[in-house]
Amino acid sequence: MNPNLSWWEREGLNRHADFGIVGGGITGLSAAYFLKTRVPTSRVVVLEKGARPEGATVRSAGFACFGSISELVSDVRSMGETEAYTLAGERFKGLSLLREIHGDEALEFQACGGIEVFFKEDKENGVELLAQLETVNRNLKDISGIPGTVFREMNTSELSRLNFKQLELGIINGLEGALHPQKLWNSLLGKCLALGIEYRAGIEVHHIDSGILAGNDFSLPCGQILIANNAFAQRWFPDEIKPARAQVWMSEPLSHPFPPGTFHHHEGFNYFRGHAGRLLLGGGRHIHPKAETTFSTENTEEIEQYLIGDILPRLFNGQPPKMVLSWAGTMGIGNTKQPKYGEWKPGVWTAVRMGGMGIALGTKAGQQGALHMLG
Template identity: 35%
Template sequence: MKLSYWEHKSWFSKVDFTIVGSGIVGINCAISLKKKYPHSNILILEKGSLPQGASTKNAGFACFGSVSEILSDLEHHSKEEVGRLVQKRWDGIQRLRSLLGDEAIGFQLHGSHELFPLEKPEFYEKCLASIPYLNGLMAPVFGQNPFVTNQNLFNFEGIQEKYITHQLEGQLDTGKMMRSLIQKCMSMDIPILNGVLVKDVFESNNQATIVTDDFEFLSKKVFVATNGFASKLIKSETVKPARAQILVTEPVKNLHVKGTFHFDEGYYYFRNIDNRILFGGGRNLDFDSEETTEFGETQIIQNKLEALLHNMILPNHPVKIERRWSGIMGVGKQKSPIVKQVSDSIFCGVRLGGMGVALGSLVGKELAELAD
């Protein structure tokens, strides 16, 4: 397809900054660029009708790392690295709340609770014993000891008698958050073009050429913010896709569950939303199959989620599933995001490691700062 004179003039000529991906990172990058360069011409390209990936498909957890997740991270990173990563997650959520306001993102601070299945008593005891050490490590980030223990307040079955609660983790409404980000973007005269698949980006005479399915154009700088799909455009960085499957129940009468919950080192997670239970995870059941950029659900994971829902979360309580979906995250051997200059005019902010809600706002800001 050839662009008309009007199309080229209105959208694709004299472009200062192009952002590929309209998720949390991409939109925050665009907002930061517009604040710093108010007269710049900024364009966001999105291949989906909605942000494709995880930004509108996540579980809406404002989380920073459970006890078991942090212990696992400490096996592969120094305590300084882990501290910096948790600090970034904390700063990212605070920036998102400050940018949009708690009401606009549906933020609620109910705390989060890590549950421990009965079949792993040694691991449970290890996590309990680590609380004083981890509180000492994390107190400088949060300004207080984040971890406390609680009894089984919600009467889940098949778990140890105590939860480990992170007092400062919360939850938000993913749809409200993304609508608010998009509205803010549009109010700043930053267009988002949906249904535009970027196939390639390369250097061309001190600027970048962007090749789409239908046409190509020039941009002074390009910021790739496609996370789990990043390897298709940024060959130099290792970002593996990781599919996350989720289900949500029909409304549950007198639902007593409130907060966010994790177990099995964060591979399973659930929460309350609109008198329903939203439950996701199970990627560890079949890592190979879930390392994909294809959306969809699998029987092995969906059956496990349903079994845990009926037997552990809502025992003896008949409930029906209303909806199932999946999202694509970007992961790697390191938990820290990749925010870097790839070439003279191409930059990337990717590999958010399943913590996009917490990290996305800050990563977008850091990505924009590379334009200096």
């Protein structure tokens, strides 16, 4: 349990801030960055409940992606064409903005391409998607505003270089890449601190009203407020936001380099990539959607068995590596994949429910939140 706040700590938390932000992940810190850049004389305070950020940002898989083709086509079915492609465009623009602000070196960004793989049992689905390739690419250009041809089928020699077992098809998106989530967060926090933004870790907001952010031992008067705590906003919006656990495993060092790329399988529910000479493998949430609707960050045997028993052996022709490390994080989802933006109470705004591609969306979401607060 945290000790009581000292007088000195309370003083800063009880003094008027022009802008108060709940949550120190990519969305909250990006919002703070845009606010302070636009109004340098303002007092911007970010409150983060964890000693280190406890949300999805630094627990993510580091895919700089805006949607595999099967996920996009599935989104069109559930959300309609305009909404699905507009959201893909927002993710693309979010990634571009992220790279523009931080630079690729700070993010450890690699333009490795995103590859959706189709094994023997997925082949039929892959073939159906290939038939839609031209339409999808056209819509990505016309509706999402993404230049060039996004998706193309991989040729036989590209496929054989991957050397996965029973791999039948691959569809590559050359505009996707990989980044380092902790380096992203470090760069963002560094920029915020350099601008004079106050980042207060270990401070949990329990109560929000127009002009007030309050918790144990403090009550911070704020001109404008942004709720940017993703899944954790469920406490204020129980019908609109649900937690979704995402579980990840990391292997021992591999004997051969893993092929470059960020890999998606089964509408992006499964994902894997090489990093630092190891394999990162995550996903499986679709096999137990109810059990994965939780704030728990434990890894479970069911998902471990599925990912390590069923998926891992397909990625190696010889003996698969041992998985030696695991973690889980909490995504914020809902009945729609759209983030929840807007005004909740006078002067209290939201930029929450970032779903499974919040690394792509977060910078834009923060910018959107800041624009709302600035009127």
